[in-house]
Amino acid sequence: MSEETVSITIDGVEIEATPGQTILQAADAAGIYIPRLCAHPELEAFGACRVCTVKVNGRPQAACTTPVAKGMMVENDTSELLEYRRSLIEMLFVEGNHFCMFCERSGNCELQALAYRFGITAPRHDYQYPVRTLDGSHPEVFIDRNRCILCGRCVRASRDVDGKHVFDFVGRGHEKRIWIDAEARLADTPLKGEDRAVSVCPVGAILRKGTAYRDPIGRRAYDHRPIGSDIEACRPAEKKG
Amino acid sequence: MSDLERGVREICRSFRGDRTRMMDIVQAVQARYGCVSSEALNVIAAETDTHRVEVEGIVSFYTFLSAQPKGRVVIRLCDDIVDEMCGMRPVAQAFSEALGIPFGGTTPDGAITLEYTACIGLSDQAPAAIINDVPVTYLSSDKAREIVAELRRHGDPRRLVHRLGDGNNAHPLVRSMVHNSIRRKGPVVFAPFENGAALRKAMAMSPAEVIRDIKTSRLRGRGGAGFPTGMKWEFVRAAEGEPKYVICNADEGEPGTFKDRVILTEYADLVFEGMTIAGYAMGAAEGILYLRGEYAYLRVFLEHLLAERRRQGLLGKSVLGRAGFDFDIRIQMGAGAYVCGEETSLISSCEGRRGDPKNRPPFPAQRGYLDRPTAVNNVETFCCVARILDQGPGWFAQIGSRASTGTKLFSVSGDCASPGVYEYPFGVTLREVLTEVGAEAPAAVQIGGPSGQMVGPADFDRTICFDDLATGGSMIVFGPDRDPVYIAKRFLEFFAHESCGYCTPCRVGTWLMKKKLDALLEGRGEAADLPYLEDLGRTIKFTSRCGLGQTAPNPVLSTLKNFRTAYEKRAPARTDGHRAAFDLQAATAEARALIGETTAIY
Numbered sequence A: 001m002s003e004e005t006v007s008i009t010i011d012g013v014e015i016e017a018t019p020g021q022t023i024l025q026a027a028d029a030a031g032i033y034i035p036r037l038c039a040h041p042e043l044e045a046f047g048a049c050r051v052c053t054v055k056v057n058g059r060p061q062a063a064c065t066t067p068v069a070k071g072m073m074v075e076n077d078t079s080e081l082l083e084y085r086r087s088l089i090e091m092l093f094v095e096g097n098h099f100c101m102f103c104e105r106s107g108n109c110e111l112q113a114l115a116y117r118f119g120i121t122a123p124r125h126d127y128q129y130p131v132r133t134l135d136g137s138h139p140e141v142f143i144d145r146n147r148c149i150l151c152g153r154c155v156r157a158s159r160d161v162d163g164k165h166v167f168d169f170v171g172r173g174h175e176k177r178i179w180i181d182a183e184a185r186l187a188d189t190p191l192k193g194e195d196r197a198v199s200v201c202p203v204g205a206i207l208r209k210g211t212a213y214r215d216p217i218g219r220r221a222y223d224h225r226p227i228g229s230d231i232e233a234c235r236p237a238e239k240k241g
Numbered sequence B: 001m002s003d004l005e006r007g008v009r010e011i012c013r014s015f016r017g018d019r020t021r022m023m024d025i026v027q028a029v030q031a032r033y034g035c036v037s038s039e040a041l042n043v044i045a046a047e048t049d050t051h052r053v054e055v056e057g058i059v060s061f062y063t064f065l066s067a068q069p070k071g072r073v074v075i076r077l078c079d080d081i082v083d084e085m086c087g088m089r090p091v092a093q094a095f096s097e098a099l100g101i102p103f104g105g106t107t108p109d110g111a112i113t114l115e116y117t118a119c120i121g122l123s124d125q126a127p128a129a130i131i132n133d134v135p136v137t138y139l140s141s142d143k144a145r146e147i148v149a150e151l152r153r154h155g156d157p158r159r160l161v162h163r164l165g166d167g168n169n170a171h172p173l174v175r176s177m178v179h180n181s182i183r184r185k186g187p188v189v190f191a192p193f194e195n196g197a198a199l200r201k202a203m204a205m206s207p208a209e210v211i212r213d214i215k216t217s218r219l220r221g222r223g224g225a226g227f228p229t230g231m232k233w234e235f236v237r238a239a240e241g242e243p244k245y246v247i248c249n250a251d252e253g254e255p256g257t258f259k260d261r262v263i264l265t266e267y268a269d270l271v272f273e274g275m276t277i278a279g280y281a282m283g284a285a286e287g288i289l290y291l292r293g294e295y296a297y298l299r300v301f302l303e304h305l306l307a308e309r310r311r312q313g314l315l316g317k318s319v320l321g322r323a324g325f326d327f328d329i330r331i332q333m334g335a336g337a338y339v340c341g342e343e344t345s346l347i348s349s350c351e352g353r354r355g356d357p358k359n360r361p362p363f364p365a366q367r368g369y370l371d372r373p374t375a376v377n378n379v380e381t382f383c384c385v386a387r388i389l390d391q392g393p394g395w396f397a398q399i400g401s402r403a404s405t406g407t408k409l410f411s412v413s414g415d416c417a418s419p420g421v422y423e424y425p426f427g428v429t430l431r432e433v434l435t436e437v438g439a440e441a442p443a444a445v446q447i448g449g450p451s452g453q454m455v456g457p458a459d460f461d462r463t464i465c466f467d468d469l470a471t472g473g474s475m476i477v478f479g480p481d482r483d484p485v486y487i488a489k490r491f492l493e494f495f496a497h498e499s500c501g502y503c504t505p506c507r508v509g510t511w512l513m514k515k516k517l518d519a520l521l522e523g524r525g526e527a528a529d530l531p532y533l534e535d536l537g538r539t540i541k542f543t544s545r546c547g548l549g550q551t552a553p554n555p556v557l558s559t560l561k562n563f564r565t566a567y568e569k570r571a572p573a574r575t576d577g578h579r580a581a582f583d584l585q586a587a588t589a590e591a592r593a594l595i596g597e598t599t600a601i602y
């Protein structure tokens, strides 16, 4: 490893990290999967979903926003943390209206894939069945707020990648919603179908028209291997002590 | 160009189209037009080089801002638990009946809007409301009807003030009916003070020596978290980046807290002096007083005091004639958001954004307001600072207890004979305080506000200090007839309403908790609800992004621990296999209506 690195420990495994990296980035590079939803490799860290919560030197921290520091002791794959994360994922399911069985994103949805990875069959929380709006005015894209998990990926991608700022949040608390830079219609924004803001949505909230159910079952992203497998596949063979 | 467009433009330009002054811009638009309409959003976005959706995001974040037109007069009745205990419900009914509108409504002539609002810092004179900017206190149903009649006559909330309060509440620039209710004076905050005395002593020393004195005094922040003030200042002083900023946190949103209001009414100069000393010690040139929207009635008076200080050479260019030390203070108004008391949210708000907290690190001391090193301290902390410089750190450190030096102001309300503000040395027992405030039969005390904990008689001999019962100052007394489950529910309702919604656990979790408490109170509780609430509470505390979520479950968790039987009564174990929480009739009502089925389904 280069002299520029610091070493941190995740679940007892020592890994090398580059200063400036977050714990999540360092773990990814070392082939250790820390579950996440709002984080995206092309976008600035956000820290909203809290699914990546780890313990750093005994204290809870979001792995996606916490920079590495020399000698950090990180806990990730513990039953305590898995239980908290499971509860958070379930909160996202009951907060919106998620009907996986007919959602166009099924099989490619990161929320659904996480639920499978965590073995969630039914949420412990009561369903809230909120009343939310959808907007099909745009010729290429529609937005269904029922399925939005407020991860802010579209906000960041539109602003920082597409250079547009088509999306942002309005409201507060449980009335917070993803909103658009127009009075009411997505069609009145400069959004284009090929914008990154459209393709980064982890769930079926922002969808490109004409692409529904294109991947047959068996060829969808998470049909064969759980979410995170790609990261875990990069894990170097463990050093023998 | 429409009138609105011209007017909104003018407002934007008076702030040079500076987007970081967005809070001032949208509040000025709201004040002039009664709302920030869709057209206004477009104009503001164009004038400040932002996007419409950003401005909309800000307007929709703060309770006192609105995209829909409101009445020329807005009555905001405080619906805090203490107000409810003091008779808020009949007052609400009287308002509603006299106006002929429900809460949330506006009279058909567009004259008056009626709303509820969270604690407005008047729990010691509850029930209370703010009408536009004017606080009205000690309400009754009769008074509510009189107020409506008067407003119908002249439409001017300021003319509702017939009797002035004590002290500076009667000052011509305040003219408010609010009372200070200072019940116990101590040597640190509520003591005589000569303007400039502490600042002169500070400036006779080097900035490093001032910080050393603050450290020697072992002063810890009075805003709740208790962080050592000297250490914070040292971080800011050492941090890279210019200019540096000093912010005074006067958001005081914790229900049942009102001591900062009293300080700002009677001892504001002590606060400004503390801020100026902070500026000197850290090398800052600008200070901001972030004043909660509910205290807008104090604004003109505070501006006047600041102008006086400028005139006396205590603020402005070359403070006290010292070339190279320029320091001034501006007031930033909040607009109804409890979370903006959290220091990083407060900074977001000062920067003209939604009051979302920021990710840490970096901490405000490294990168705060406009990404510059910033020290945020509570109103009372700055009072302590000025007094320490005036009287010496040794004098301060011998007051209170070893780890908690100095005095603390308590805002006392609820079931007691003498609600008001008390200054005690740290280390006083809860029992002593309860005796002095005339709490006849205290069954429970919420200490540190909703985000603190609810304790029962077993804890009354504990001492109030950072190592035992810590508090930002709120102390709500509950008599034996009050229901801890109901109180916990009201507090959770508050947190769910005030959550910024950024992170999952706080946004969804507090709401779920509140709904579960509703179920318990409506007779739909089950034994499994109690461990569920404990698990949920732990999850929210552990995973939330800021202090709001990290403390929001406390009312539930502490009452579950200290008053468990009140919960158990409402959460019976069932043997018939039915789920009490499931209401079959309600669940099928819509479907039955659709098919025209009139009989109930069993």
Ligand SMILES: Cc1cc2nc3c(=O)[nH]c(=O)nc-3n(C[C@H](O)[C@H](O)[C@H](O)COP(=O)(O)O)c2cc1C
Residues within 6 Å of the ligand: B220, B221, B222, B223, B224, B225, B226, B227, B229, B249, B250, B251, B252, B253, B254, B338, B339, B340, B341, B342, B343, B344, B376, B377, B378, B379, B381, B546, B547, B548
């Ligand atoms: C939700 C929330 C609300 C807060 N409200 C206030 C407040 O109204 N006033 C205050 O001084 N501190 C408040 N705080 C604490 C501030 O974040 C911060 O710690 C404090 O202003 C620092 O000042 P101090 O060190 O002088 O206490 C709040 C914290 C949280 C999490």
Ligand code: SF4
Residues within 6 Å of the ligand: A147, A148, A149, A150, A151, A152, A153, A154, A155, A178, A200, A201, A202, A203, A205, A206
């Ligand atoms: S629309 Fe999609 S990307 Fe945007 S916040 Fe919602 S879930 Fe995230």
Ligand code: FES
Residues within 6 Å of the ligand: A035, A036, A037, A038, A039, A046, A047, A048, A049, A050, A051, A052, A053, A062, A063, A064, A065
């Ligand atoms: S991935 Fe870290 S908070 Fe969402």
